[in-house]
Structures are given as C-alpha cells and as structure tokens.
Amino acid sequence: MSRRSKAVDLPILNARAAAIDIGARFHVVAVPSELCTEPLQTFQAFTRDLHRMAYWLSALGITTVAMESTGVYWIPVYEVLEDAGLEVIVTNAREARAVPGRKSDIKDAQWLQRLHACGLLRASFRPGREIAALRAYLRLRERHLDYAAAHIQHMQKALTFMNLHLHHVVSDVTGATGLRIVRAIIAVERDTKVLARMRDLRCKATHEVIEAALQGNYQPEHVFALQQALELYDFYQRQVEQCDRQIEQVLTRLAAQSPAPTAPLPKPRHRTKQPNAVDFDTRPLLHQITGTDLTQIHGIGPYLALRLVSECGTDLSRWPSAKHFTSWLSLSPGFKISGGKVLSSRTRRSSNPVAAHLRLAAVTVGRTDTALGAFYRRLAGRLGKAKAVTATARKIAVLFYNTMRYGADYKDPGADYYEAAYRDRVVKQLQRRAANFGFRLEAIEGSRGLVRPGDRNGTRQGFEFMKANQDTWPLATMARLLKVSRSGFHAWNQRRPSAHAQQDMDLLARIRAIYARSHGTYGMPRIHATLARQGIHVGRKRVARLMLEAGLRGVSRRRWVKNHAASTWGTTGSGSGAAPLPS
Incomplete structure (x- = not known):
C-alpha cells in the first residue's frame, strides 16, 4: 500500500x-x-x-x-x-x-x-513622492548632460575635419575661450589674429599658439556641421537650466517642511565650483533638509550630496544597518557558500547610480592627504586599484549612512594617524607571529625608520634601500612602508646621473683622497681649505653634505682649559671629568 x-x-x-x-x-x-x-x-x-x-x-x-x-x-x-x-x-x-x-x-x-x-x-526601496520627483529631475538633468557631451564630440570632430586644433590648445572647447572662437567661426570670421584676440586672460595658451592652431581648411559643409552641433549643445544647456529651476523649487518645498537644524552651517571646505553642478547653492537647502552638512565628509561635494539625498532620501531607517545599506548599493563583498566552501566573494554588478558616483568620489579622495586617501593607497598597492575603489566607496557610503541615520559628526584624523594605526596593527601581528615561533620582537631605540620626515635625501635613501632589497621583499610592500611611489623608484632606477650628480661624484672622490692622506683626521674645514688650495672652489655646506653622506668624519683633539675653581686641569666646570686634588 x-x-x-x-x-x-x-x-x-x-x-x-x-x-x-x-x-x-x-x-x-x-x-x-x-x-x-x-x-x-x-x-x-x-x-x-x-x-x-x-x-x-x-x-x-x-x-x-x-x-x-x-x-x-x-x-x-x-x-x-x-x-x-x-x-x-x-x-x-x-x-x-x-x-x-x-x-x-x-x-x-x-x-x-x-x-x-x-x-x-x-x-x-521607493522614496517618498517629493524625493522621487527630485530624483526624476536629477536623472533627466544628467541625461541632458550626456546628450550635450555627445555634441561636444561632434564639435571637436568638425574642427578636426577643418584641421583646426582649437581643442588641442585650450583645455575645454565649451569654455570661455573655446565658445567665443567657435561662435566667431560660425559667424564667418576667418582672420586668425582676430580669433586669437578672443583668448581669455586665464587661458594658458599664448596668442601665437592659438593663432597657429586656427589656420585651417574652412569648408562650408564642416562649418555647417559645427553650427548644428553648437546649436544642439546650447539647446541642451537651456534644458539643464530649466531642470535646475525645478530642482530648486523641490528643494525649497522640502526645506520648508523640515525643522530648523540645531547647528549652524559650517564653512565650505572648497570654494571651487564643480563642473556640471547646478547653478545655485545647494548647501543651505540640504543643511535645512538633512540637519547636517554632508559636504564635510571627504569625497562628498555639494552635487554628490544632492544626488545621495535624491536617491536614498532623508530617512535611512529602511536599512537596518550600514551593512544592509552598502549591500543595497552593491559595494559589499558577495557571499556565495555551498558545502562549507566559499564559491565567490565578488561584488555583484549593479546599475545603481549612487554606487557609480561613490566610486568616482573614491578615485578623487584617493589623491588627498586624508585617512580615506591613505586607506585607498594602501589597498591599491596590495590588491589593485579596482578593489581599492570599491572598498573606499563603501567607506564613504558608511560615513554617509552614519551621518544621516545617527547624526554622527565626521572628523578626519589625517593620513598620518591612519598610517600610525596601520603600523601598530602590523607590529602587533608580527609580534604574535614571532611569539608562535618562540621569538620576541624588540624595538630599536632611537630608530625613526629609513625615510625620516623632513629629510632632504630620504626619498633617495628609500630608493637605494628598495634597489638593494628588491630580491628579498616585494617592491609594493617596501614602497608603502617607506612612503615612496613605485613609479618614482623605476624612474630613479632607469635615470642617468645628472650633471650635478656627476660633479658630486667627482668631488667626493677628491674628498676621499684628501681624507685618506690625512689618515682620517681632516674634517670639513680642513678638507674645504685643501680643495681651495687645489683650485676647486665649492661651498662649505656642499662639502659637509658629501662627507655626511659618505660617512667621513674628522678627528678633533679635546680642548683642555684651566679649572680655577678646582685648582686642577680638566674640562670646563666641575663635572666628572675633573682630576682629583693632590694629597
């Protein structure tokens, strides 16, 4: 059955x-x-x-x-x-x-x-109606900017057809100098001197360079293509301005519905205007809406703060923790396990625009002298730049979440603090590993490392150390610990000695010869005087520097003076160097 x-x-x-x-x-x-x-x-x-x-x-x-x-x-x-x-x-x-x-x-x-x-x-996640409207306006604005960027490329292509190298001598064709010249070309101006006089005072290229770049082959069909591309670019710029008006209205309504913040608005960290940013100041409105200044977080500017608020809203309690938030952004490692074995920990792909903006912010903050910048550079040297960008973007997302959810104030401890903390962690790990093998690590008293802060020759000494030990330790590890760049080491290693370095080598050979003839007793003054008698006139500081680098030190006799207080011969004063009184 x-x-x-x-x-x-x-x-x-x-x-x-x-x-x-x-x-x-x-x-x-x-x-x-x-x-x-x-x-x-x-x-x-x-x-x-x-x-x-x-x-x-x-x-x-x-x-x-x-x-x-x-x-x-x-x-x-x-x-x-x-x-x-x-x-x-x-x-x-x-x-x-x-x-x-x-x-x-x-x-x-x-x-x-x-x-x-x-x-x-x-x-x-679906934000509220007002936040959703703000998000729609910002996404539409970015779409218009993408279309305008395509027409900038069309303008550059038309200029190339006419052999006009304007986009090679100015940093931006749509800047002050570029647009003046392009509009003049469309208005049938062909005199290169007249076009070159339209150069803005801040332009780095000279009149002569611009004048040479504007000598081209003006064909009517290419001028027409340039005109069409410029008109379409201007059209999308007007659409962007209309989007800015709508964004300002939405932010004003949200600010009116929000309570007044308890703390005043701090001073901006940077006063430079970001490219493609909205044409009004968003910091006071965002400070009124969120109750905090998000731009104090390194890597988050006014426009990125606006994008974060439009995509995530002001209430981040929808995500129970920062780990849930970073997982929603696809910035946390994957977690695929089967049979007790980790199959993959790769970060999953996502089309979330917030994650893309945070990755761009991570690349920017990686070049700063901040704790986040030091974190990015350390991971980039160990794991590669792609993983370093994702990890740094996740840290910025966590800072944003803690600021919005709990009102935490961000204070950057600095790159030196981060490097010191990282050094302490490495030392503790080494001590634990040494203890497992029955050894004990002891610090060398008075040692400040190979590359000392403020040392003029510290970088060169670091490069010499890396060259001598490149067969023992990885270059990336030594560069990170010595705070030097790998590209700088390779450039130094392949560089031929300069004329000044060659003169130093010749001078050091003469100094060594004089030092040897004096049986190691001459110091800097006597060697400098000997060089002068030989017709070699160099500075005293240069001789001192070369002797210090070569480890050459003269021997001076001790100076004895009469100690009248003790009625004996000895060192000045009544120190321990005085001879005993006669009996």
Whole structure:
C-alpha cells in the first residue's frame, strides 16, 4: 500500500494580499480565492482601467499589493494604487522567477500572490513622492548632460575635419575661450589674429599658439556641421537650466517642511565650483533638509550630496544597518557558500547610480592627504586599484549612512594617524607571529625608520634601500612602508646621473683622497681649505653634505682649559671629568 505524503502549506501572513503581473498593454491581477468567485482579473493599461482596478481591490478589502519591476510600466500602476490608499511593494523579479510549471501571465500572477501572502517577498526601496520627483529631475538633468557631451564630440570632430586644433590648445572647447572662437567661426570670421584676440586672460595658451592652431581648411559643409552641433549643445544647456529651476523649487518645498537644524552651517571646505553642478547653492537647502552638512565628509561635494539625498532620501531607517545599506548599493563583498566552501566573494554588478558616483568620489579622495586617501593607497598597492575603489566607496557610503541615520559628526584624523594605526596593527601581528615561533620582537631605540620626515635625501635613501632589497621583499610592500611611489623608484632606477650628480661624484672622490692622506683626521674645514688650495672652489655646506653622506668624519683633539675653581686641569666646570686634588 503506497503512502501519500501530505503537502505542507506555508503559513499565511498576509491574508489580504494581491499581486499584479505587469505588462505593456494589460495587467493580470490575482487575489485570494476566498474573497471572490473570480480571483483572476485582467485590466487594460489605460488610466481608466487602472482606476477601476484600484476600486476593485479596495472593494475586496485588499491591503497590500505586490508587483514586479517590469521596465517602467509599473510606475503608473504604483502611483494609482498608492493614491488609492493601498500598500504597494515592488519586488525584484530575480527573487520570484522560480515559477513551477509552464510560464504564463496567469501563473506568474498566482505565484507572486502566493509568495506575497506567505511574506516571502522583499520590497524594493521607493522614496517618498517629493524625493522621487527630485530624483526624476536629477536623472533627466544628467541625461541632458550626456546628450550635450555627445555634441561636444561632434564639435571637436568638425574642427578636426577643418584641421583646426582649437581643442588641442585650450583645455575645454565649451569654455570661455573655446565658445567665443567657435561662435566667431560660425559667424564667418576667418582672420586668425582676430580669433586669437578672443583668448581669455586665464587661458594658458599664448596668442601665437592659438593663432597657429586656427589656420585651417574652412569648408562650408564642416562649418555647417559645427553650427548644428553648437546649436544642439546650447539647446541642451537651456534644458539643464530649466531642470535646475525645478530642482530648486523641490528643494525649497522640502526645506520648508523640515525643522530648523540645531547647528549652524559650517564653512565650505572648497570654494571651487564643480563642473556640471547646478547653478545655485545647494548647501543651505540640504543643511535645512538633512540637519547636517554632508559636504564635510571627504569625497562628498555639494552635487554628490544632492544626488545621495535624491536617491536614498532623508530617512535611512529602511536599512537596518550600514551593512544592509552598502549591500543595497552593491559595494559589499558577495557571499556565495555551498558545502562549507566559499564559491565567490565578488561584488555583484549593479546599475545603481549612487554606487557609480561613490566610486568616482573614491578615485578623487584617493589623491588627498586624508585617512580615506591613505586607506585607498594602501589597498591599491596590495590588491589593485579596482578593489581599492570599491572598498573606499563603501567607506564613504558608511560615513554617509552614519551621518544621516545617527547624526554622527565626521572628523578626519589625517593620513598620518591612519598610517600610525596601520603600523601598530602590523607590529602587533608580527609580534604574535614571532611569539608562535618562540621569538620576541624588540624595538630599536632611537630608530625613526629609513625615510625620516623632513629629510632632504630620504626619498633617495628609500630608493637605494628598495634597489638593494628588491630580491628579498616585494617592491609594493617596501614602497608603502617607506612612503615612496613605485613609479618614482623605476624612474630613479632607469635615470642617468645628472650633471650635478656627476660633479658630486667627482668631488667626493677628491674628498676621499684628501681624507685618506690625512689618515682620517681632516674634517670639513680642513678638507674645504685643501680643495681651495687645489683650485676647486665649492661651498662649505656642499662639502659637509658629501662627507655626511659618505660617512667621513674628522678627528678633533679635546680642548683642555684651566679649572680655577678646582685648582686642577680638566674640562670646563666641575663635572666628572675633573682630576682629583693632590694629597
């Protein structure tokens, strides 16, 4: 007799849960079968049918609705159901793709409704209406900037066709000098002297260089292409200005709804204007909205702070911890384990715009003399720049989360503090490893390292140390500990001695010869005088420096003076060097 196993159903957590399979032309809605005789309904994608769908769900007593983020077709459905007072969650299609049996729109809706009723779906982050509007304006603005950048390339291409090297002698074709000259060319100005006089005072290229670069082959079809590209660039710049007005209005409304911050707005760390930034000051408005100044965090400027607020909102309690937040940004390591073995720890790919902006900020902060910059450089030398960028971006994201969630104040300890802390960690690890082998490490008293702060020749000494020990230790490790660059070491190693260095070598050979003839007794004054008698006139400090580097030191006799107080011969004063009194 065969025994049939009874299927065990999952507990129902949301009895009034519905699900919608989103489509381009129609939507399939599934509700619990206990609520009506026809639990499956199909509605067209027209706005009237969407309102009818919302009314039908409200009449059945539905409290929560789940849907997949299919393209952009879910956005009008989400907004209509949200206005109807329903709780709507948008789930990732990757988490609900295991539909048993053949795939169809009806089965997708039923499977999604079952998962949602059992509480197995996680809601994707969706900001409030005002923040969502701010995000839409900023994304549209960035799209306009991308289109404008494409037309800048079209202008450069048209200039190349006419053999005009304007974009090679000025840093930006769309700058003050570049736009004046391009507009003059379109206005049929061909005199290179007149065009060169349009140079801005801040332009580094001279009049002669600009005049030579503007001698080209002006063909009408290429001038027409240049005109078209310039007109399209100007058009998108006007669209960007209109977006700025809308962004300012949204920020003003959000600031009016926020309480006044307790602390005053600090002074800006940088006064330079960022390229492609909005044309108004966002710091006071963001300080009013968030209650803190996000630009005090290294790597976060006014525009990046605006992008972070527009994408993440002001309430970061949706993420329980900073680890959840960085995982949402796809900046944390992966965690794929099977059979007790780590299959992969690679960071998953993501199209999150916030992660892209944070990575750009990490590259910028890696060149600063800050704790974050030191962290980036240490990881870049050990793991490579790609992983260092991701790790530094994650640190900036954690600082942003702690500032927004808990109001933590960011104070940069500096690169020296970070390097000292890192050195302490390395020393402790070495001490533990030495103790495991039965050894004990002791610090050398008075040792400050090979490359001393403020030492003029410290970098060269570091390079010499790396060259002597490159077969023993990795260059990256020695460069990080000595605080020198690997590229600088390779350049120094391949560089031929300069004329001044060659003169130092010849002079040092003469100094060694004089020092040897004096049986190691001559110091700097006597050697300098001997060189002068030989017709070699050099500075005293140069002789002292070469002798110090070569380890040459003269021998001087001790000077004895009469000690009248002790009535004996000895050193000045009544120190321990005095001879005893006669008996």
